[in-house]
Amino acid sequence: MxxxxxxxxxxxxxxxxxxxxxxxxxxxxxxxxxxxxxxxxxxxxxxxxxxxxxxxxxxxxxxxxxxxxxxxxxxxxxxxxxxxxxxxxxxxxxxxxxxxxxxxxxxxxxxxxxxxxxxxxxxxxxxxxxxxxxxxxxxxxxxxxxxxxxxxxxxxxxxxxxxxxxxxxxxxxxxxxxxxxxxxxxxxxRKYREEELVNLRGNGSAELKEWDRVYDYAYYNDLGDPDKGRDYERAVLGGSTDYPYPRRGRTGRAPTKNDPKSESRLPLLSLDIYVPRDERFGHIKMSDFLAYALKSLVQILIPELKALSDSTPNEFDTFQDVLNLYEGGIQLPDVPTLNTVRNAIPLHMLKELIRTDGEQILKFPMPQVLQEDKSAWRTDEEFGREMLAGVNPVCINCLQEFPPTSKLDPKVYGNQNSSITEKHIKKNLGGLTIEKAIKNKKLFILDHHDTLMRYLTRINTTTTKTYASRTLLCLKPDGTLKPIAIELSLPHPDGDQHGAVSKVFTPPEHEQEHGIESSVWQLAKAYAAVNDSGVHQLISHWLNTHAVIEPFVIATNRQLSVLHPIHKLLHPHFRDTMNINALARQILINAGGVLERTVFPAKFAMEMSAVVYKDWVLPDQALPADLIKRGMAVPDSNHPNGLRLVIEDYPYAVDGLEIWWAIETWVRDYCSSYYPTDDSVRGDSELQSWWTEIRTEGHGDKKDEAWWPKMHTRAELTQTCTIIIWVASALHAAVNFGQYPYAGFLPNRPTVSRQFMPEPGTAEYAELESNPDTAFLKTITAQFQTLLGVSLIEILSRHSSDEVYLGQRDTPEWTADQEPLDAFGRFRTKLVEIENKILEMNEDKRWRNRVGPVKVPYTLLYPNTSDYTRVGGLTGRGIPNSVSI
Missing domain, CATH: 2.60.60.20 (PLAT/LH2 domain)
Structure with a gap:
């Protein structure tokens, strides 16, 4: 009509x-x-x-x-x-x-x-x-x-x-x-250029509206909702020495009634939080993303869904119950509660939650970790491999001393050093002494002890019952890692100052055993995985990519004109970041949000990430520097680019270094086109204002740190821009898009533990002995936390159908300058070479860590540059230009 x-x-x-x-x-x-x-x-x-x-x-x-x-x-x-x-x-x-x-x-x-x-x-x-x-x-x-x-x-x-x-x-x-x-x-x-930047900075006052084009800074003071009660109060992150934090985009909303330092929140289901209009998702991306908001509605429907479950409404009774999420879904009877579920969400979204026949709810795609073998995830080899090629391959360290020591202040936390002894691990060292194993770089550690111990007393006052863990691993002759000891620690019951109370668990002599020792060992690995899941989501993923990049987005738009060559270089790597972060503050990392409901630190999650941010250093975000710092690589002039990996078959590092060096070469060639000398860097007024604002405003809680590059040379400019692009593209891809392939099956990557390790002589221990699968499932993430968590990571792991990948631009005419266009062409060619090399290595049987027992090829750092179809979905491959989801 x-x-x-x-x-x-x-x-x-x-x-x-x-x-x-x-x-x-x-x-x-x-x-x-x-x-x-x-x-x-x-x-x-x-x-x-x-x-x-x-x-x-x-x-x-x-x-x-x-x-x-x-x-x-x-x-x-x-x-x-x-x-x-x-x-x-x-x-x-x-x-x-x-x-x-x-x-x-x-x-x-x-x-x-x-x-x-x-x-x-x-x-x-x-x-x-x-x-x-x-x-x-x-x-x-x-x-x-x-x-x-x-x-x-x-x-x-x-x-x-x-x-x-x-x-x-x-x-x-x-x-x-x-x-x-x-x-x-x-x-x-010139004046037009200068005035446009002034307009983008705004005047720092009033609530911002959708048509405003203002980029400005604010603290993370919008996570809590004190007007709803004390349970929803959260600390302001940023602006203090206790809780330093990167800045987020300002919205200018009014303060809450009960706390003038906290910003009022939008209604729960509103996705209309302010970001500059040009930073918002495009129509295709927003259409894809609506599913994300829908999945979050599950938390509202939990009471209705519980009534439809079996006699143990919050538990998976068997592993087959978990597999049914992918093979059959949860069957819903035709009862009035089903109508409640149907009426609770808009009709056009209903198909995302309830299938068209109205009988299945929350059926998920089969995660890659299960597609070839439904039990290989249990093996020790896969447990170790995922520290090198899984969703969080950025935390493992080469062990430098034995026993491992703590950096926590002994005056506050007492003795927090490890209780692992030579007796615990000697039998698994392949005949080496501990001294020789450390000297030959054969021992490795996944150490989350210090990060979690500071919060463990408070965390365990909730329904969570978890430990601070240390996991020791030994490098075998075939290049795989064998976990040889897991230490689980709790604060001393008489107070933190009395140190840790720790227990050490070791693998059974024969991995194929099915007795109580094997069951205890599987639980110990689960507790370590819970720790790693929380650190991954809060630190490796949210803090070290999403949060730290946003100040660069804001400063670039405030201080670098669209005419500026560095603006043109970096702009593709900021696409959608402010929008996804704003939505995260609204429904994911907020008080009572999805993350607090599904990851073990719960209400202390974001506060804990602020404490970790105290140690964040920009130069350490460069991949070579990070690998050296973790002892996973050593300088060696006989190796390409002067770096030798300690574990030759470390897929994240192998592919990552190829990507890093390609980015670095591209950035160096690009910057050389515009900056002929170091003096031209120092004399660039916009660049110097940009760099000053990043340090003093965007990351203002760390402005006095001496490690910031001075931005006086072309080398410093190249290194800084390379780090920004690496973090926004490859690092984020490595820690994000493997979430569903590996953690979509929660027993492999549980996010919560609900009871402590059973003690001999207890009913729980007897159940572990007689029915280990049931005991395992009762310990890890509950049924409805699993539904909510898997719903979330399914969306976060999907590539948008309009994604723009590293080595691609949304228009071929992004600049009229020929020299940068030629350099970008060389960059694309190099990325295609890397793609071919990754595929070849994944087929090479020598590299066992690239595929592993679960037979999941490592493609998280496969650039996807040569694919022009831009097909979205759970591909498990491709490096988007930006932190876009």
Missing amino acids: CLRLMMMFNKLVERFTGQNQIGELTDDQMGVRRKIKGSVVLMKKNVLDFNDIHASLMDRVHELLGKGVSLQLISADNGDPENGLQGRLGTAAFLEEWITTIAPLTANETSFKVTFDHEEAIGVPGAFIIKNSHHSEFYLKSVTLEDVPGHGRIHFICNSWIYPAHRYKYDRIFFANKAYLPCNTPETL
Whole structure:
């Protein structure tokens, strides 16, 4: 009906104007002046986030009334003496054929023509002003000018939402896609460049609205909800020595009633938290992401779902019950409660939770760790392999001393050193002494003791019952790791100052044994995995990628013009980061959110990550530096790039170093195109302001640290940008997209333990002896925590169907500068070589850690550069450019 009205409206326009398009003039009317033809590619509002036919109709009314979309060219050659020598402005030109162009109801781009009078005073355009006098906003993708006299083709990359002009107190300006350092910018464009940055910084006041284009900083003071009661109070993260934290994007919402230091929250299910409009997900990504919000609704439906379960509503009775999540789903009877579930969520989302036959709920894809062998995850070899090639391969260390020691203050925590002795591990050292095993770098440790011990007393006052763990492993001749001891520690019952109470568990003599020793050992591995799951989610994943990158996103937009070469270099690596982090604060890491419900530190999770942030150091985020610090690599001039891995078959490090060096080479070549000397780095005013703001504002709690690079040399610039790109792309891919393949099966990566190790002589020990699987399942993550947790990581592990991968750009014309384009081509070629090398290594039987007992090839650092199809889903491969999910 609405389309029919539009067509009738168009015919009326034709009858009364005698032309097919508003603004079309005859050749006689135009005279003989030469014209510059242009094309404008945009997406109308009604085909993007909203099915808003009303907006489209109103825009046509505005067009008919003469309120169209105009573009005004700005000269890069000639200044206007009456306007401070800013570039001369051309005559405004209007988009043509808006009324008669009917945009499709599916997401699509629409191209419009625009014709400019060629005015000699304009010369070569370097920018343009766009004014939207319509009713609604639209997404401006690009503008291209053809046959500009004296120049030829000029392309403008825009990728920005243009709201009606009354929403702005300034002109919307876009620059041609050529990069300039501030000192090299044409004089005619400098003031426009400077004013645009001022606009993006805002004034630091008032609540920000969707059309505001403001990048500003705030503390993490929006996680708690003190107005709901004490259970929802959370510490402010950032701005203190106790809880330092990277800054997040400011929203300007009012404080809560009960705590003026805390920011008020949006309603639980609202996803409309402020981020600058251009940082929000695109229409395809948002459509994909709606499933994420839906899965989180499970926490609301828990009471209804519990009533539908069996006689043990919060337990998996057998491993087959767990497998049924993937093989058959949970069967729902036709009872009134089912109608409650159906009515609790919107109809168009229902299919994501309840299948079309209405009989199965929460059926998940089979995780890769189960696809080839449903029991191989239990093996010691797989347990060790996942520390090198699993979802958290960034925490294992080469053991430097025995027994392991603690760095916790003994005046506060007493003796926290390890209680593992030579007697515990000697039989598994292959005839080596401990001294020789350490000297030959054969002993390794996964040590979460200090991180967790500070919080363990408080954590264990909840339903969680867990330990602080240390896991020792020995490198076998075949290159695999064998776990040889697991130490589980609790705070002393008389107080932390009395030290730790620890127990050490060792593997049975024969792994195939099925007696009580084997059952106890499986539980010990589960407790260690619980620790590793929490550290992975809070530290390796959230803190060290999502949280630390956001200040770089904000500072780049505030201090580096879109004309700046470093802005052009880094911008693809910031795509969607502010949006995903904002959504995480709303429904994932907030008080009572999904993470607190599914990961063992619960309400102390984010506070604990702030304590760990105290030790965060930017240079250590470089992969070579990280590997050396963990003892997993040593400098060696006889090896490529001067680094030798201690474990040759360490898939994360092997593939990661290839990616790291490729990024570093690309960044060095790119930066050399614009910075011929170190002096040019020091003399770049925007770059120096950017670097100062990152240190003093974005990561302001660490501004006094001496380890920050000074940003005085090309080497420091190259290293810093390489780290930023590595963290945002490859590091995030390595710790994120393996979540569902490995942790989608919770017994392999449990996130919570609900009871302590059974003691001999107790009923729990007797059950472990007689029915070890039931005892195991009663110890780890409960049934409904599992449903919620698996729902979450299924979404987090999916690639969006519009993903842009490392070595790809969303447009081939991202710069007009040829030397950077050539360097980027070499980068792409290198990444394709790395892809082929990864596939070859995964087929090579010598590298047992690349596939392992579960037969899951290591592809988390497979770039996916050569795949142009951009197929989303649970692929377990591909390095997106940015922290985008």
